[in-house]
Amino acid sequence: MTPLWRRRTTRTQWLVWIGWLLGALAFAQSWHTIAETTEWDFVWDAPTQAADMLGRMWPPRWGYAPAILKPLRDTIDIATLGTLLALLLATPVAFLAARNTSPHAVLLRPIALAIIAVSRSINTLIWALLLVTIVGPGVLAGILSVALHSIGFFGKLLYEAIEEIDPTQTEAIAATGASRAQVLIYGVVPQVLPTFAGVSVYRWDINIRESAVLGIVGAGGIGLQLNASVSQLAWPQVTLILMAILGAVAVSEFVSAKVRAAII
């Protein structure tokens, strides 16, 4: 006789089915709520509206190009300098936060983790809102807000990379009679360098996209022109600006892919 084998007991099988049933009911309920609170006249009208807007957006206003060159350069500057500043500030924070390199696990490590958490939980745009009131509108506010948000991103990914290093390599360096600082630069840094470089170019790539909207709140860059063009209903200009941002993002993705391939 063939022995009986089932993946789940009858009881768990029933629980799984009940789980699916509850999920389906929740989905139906949500669908119902969304449908009731939607103005369906607008939704049915959407394709016409979209086609109309596309018609007004095309062709792009090429003559506007000289006016966005400087803001575009500002945007890239904000992303690049913000990323560099963040890297500079986040590297020590990461070494303080990593369990295996933190000089003081009880006091300094929680402080480093708190810096990372605060930085990460406040969006770049919110940092920009705050900084425009503090340092005034302009590129500086943009650079600082990109940097402040990126510290958390860098700090978290870098300290996780530091915690995942091979401990026997650092043990071997310590066994030669090297000092703590020498163990760090000779045993730890070479192991985390590829991650540092990869994470840096990846964040730079993200920051180019983020700094493109910072101008909306006055923190410099092409976002100011984008916002102004939208409020003036100057749709051909909006098209040109979106194309410029797309171009910048494509270039940054290309560069970061090249860098990452080169350092592994």
Next chain:
Amino acid sequence: MLRLTGLAKRYDRSDPALAGVDLTVPDGEVVALIGPSGAGKSTLIRCINRLVEPTSGSVVLDGVDIAGLSASGLRAARRRMGMIFQEYALIERLTVMENVLSGRLGYVGFWASWFRRFPPEDVRRAFDILDRVGLAGFENKRADALSGGQRQRVGIARAVMQAPALLLVDEPTASLDPRTSRQIMQLIVDLCAERGLAAIVNIHDVALARHFAHRIVGLRKGAVVFDGPPQALTAEALTAIYGAGDWAAATDDA
């Protein structure tokens, strides 16, 4: 000369890993440390250079009690003890030369190690040692580009680069094939003879231990249960170290 007295180590809430080991190793002697997994072999050699802090007992190398040293005194003492690891423990992304020169880190300052500006004398010695271990011309290869045997030769070169009085060798052949294992053991024994180094070699392979060591120490449950020349390692002695088994193959070799 290395002298261990009552060396003990207890990790949290468990049986002691080392239960009071007394051992004296004169200059130039190669001691093979054998015993079952978990007998405390690794703990023993790590207590000597204090990668593991001993719970009690003393470790005296050439008159200096290592167990009582401050952090800076310990760093100075570690320069006299070269360590060789099972998985080589090279800095994989650095070159062979950088790995060999890391044996001098205890002698150079922070910025010199940052910029890899080692004294010319160190560089000259590094080339000599690379030549001696059979890796002439490999100085600019990255460690992760080498085979297992070549990596272990770099590990040996790094340890010898320290100009140590003692080699602590932790399972040097466990990741290597039989032929390479014998070559590596031969190299370690030859270097010890040339430079008058004492060595403690943790090793699982009893036949290799018998063939290469001057003296064999058997460890069981953190205590020395055998200490004698390879010829004295009889089937009874092996049973005392590892427990009952068929030792015909392991004792034939003698």
